[in-house]
Amino acid sequence: MKQKEKAQIIEQVELAPGIWSLRLKTEMAKEAVPGQFIGIYPKDGSRLLMRPISICDADDKDGLLRVVYRAGGAGTKEISSYKAGSEIDILGVLGNGYDIDAVKGKKVLLLGGGIGIPPMLYGCKVLKEKGTDCAAVLGYADSNMFLKDDFEAVCDTHIATMDGSFGTKGTVIDALNEQGVSGNAIFACGPMPMLRAIKSYAAEKGMEAYISLEERMACGVGACLGCVTKTVNVDHHTHVKNSRICVEGPVFKAEDVDI
């Protein structure tokens, strides 16, 4: 069930310049699946809309939800200023999440680029719990590599940096090729050029790929039709070739979206 609630901030730390890790105490931790997101509301009254942020980890035992986000705009910068002990309004749990059962028995490549890296960590954790093999390939701009240790603690991890300061110089696909990483399914999240490249890569290799899309959002619950993606076929809900990223997504089968 979706709801808006006040969540207590347990921890707020900067992992790399402008990249923040926020841990919240919330009932939503019990429901969240990898690939889902929450909306975090700024408190400044001039900022009305929630900021959609993907879930990096959830622990249903202690009721803790972790998000890792980039404080790029004024709203997320404001959110990053709230310290442990204070409360913040959140909307969730939103979106569909990765289809963990669909990749049972396969080896899943978790491909994260930039601020698309955090949701892969929760994906890795849940895949491992289900006994599904996986490897992570993370693409950073430079050597400010947030969450690298978290990944290395749970799975086989490969790195690409655009400036070549660590790992393979280039993209996550360059790292897949150079470091000889193989698998037979893909979970991916990252910027659009990366997702387009992954869609082609998966089609070429005949691999099943699930990609998480991002778009400017208003309601987060499927009412406003602000965040849509073009689809190959007519969507069952909208009856046009547009799917709502906040409800039918953010995770789509790569072959189903026209990106």
Added chain:
Amino acid sequence: MNTRVNIAGIELKNPVMTASGTFGSGMEYAEFADLNRLGAVVTKGVANVPWEGNPTPRVTEVYGGMLNAIGLQNPGVDVFMERDLPFLSKYDTRVIVNVCGHTVEEYTETVEKLNSTDVDLYEINLSCPNVKQGALAFGQDPKVLEETTRAIKSASKKPVIIKLSPNVTSIADMARAAEAGGADCISLINTLIGMKIDINRRKFVLANKTGGFSGPAVKPVAVRMVYDAAHAVKIPVIGMGGISNAEDAIEFILAGATAISVGTANFHDPSTTIKVVEGIEEYMSKYGVADINELVGAVSV
């Protein structure tokens, strides 16, 4: 305490409605707000056939509000009648269908299909940017507005609300034109046309370049326009534009609105509508108002 109001012979249990386009067809917000407690649910715009809408980005936040250029994406009236209307009909609330179109024929085709249903009222969106006569022609020329209203009214077996654009020189003239065309009620304001530019990329933020500006920042403009419109016509007025709480709603009612709609505030707090219903009752208790209709247009110098 009486909170019931009457719009064109249709009684609403209270004056609180949803603003078209911000509430889907009720389904998405039913888990946040008990639709039975609302005066009416106004649906997202419905056309005779499915509409794809505009490219993305379609929405962006601005100071105290947002811009949207959804482009009236909708699944078409047939799907609406099969799927959305049966859902809404389960609730004890009035159903107002917002109707959009590119041509008079498209509006009337949708209205004629809905005539056989248990929809209570139509709200006609006459501020589409892409119409046969040219940009915003339906909503910006009083003569065209009057003629269009008359054509839709003659096709309709339900009372008709004409939704007015604020992007006009004289809102009073547009209100009078709708009344002259036979409208049973008018609603306003639709969004103000706005623009946002990303100075780092030197590009428009919205794919459509312009978008409709809504949210708390537009409220003073909306209150003034509701006041002007309500003083220009005898038919009831539904007020909207930046309503976020009961105080805002009361302001519109005092300006002359018989009912009010909550729009963009639903995105900030999905239970805003219920809070407005409760807050209006609290205001009435506090000031000993026995009947909400006493407040309609009750502002004085």
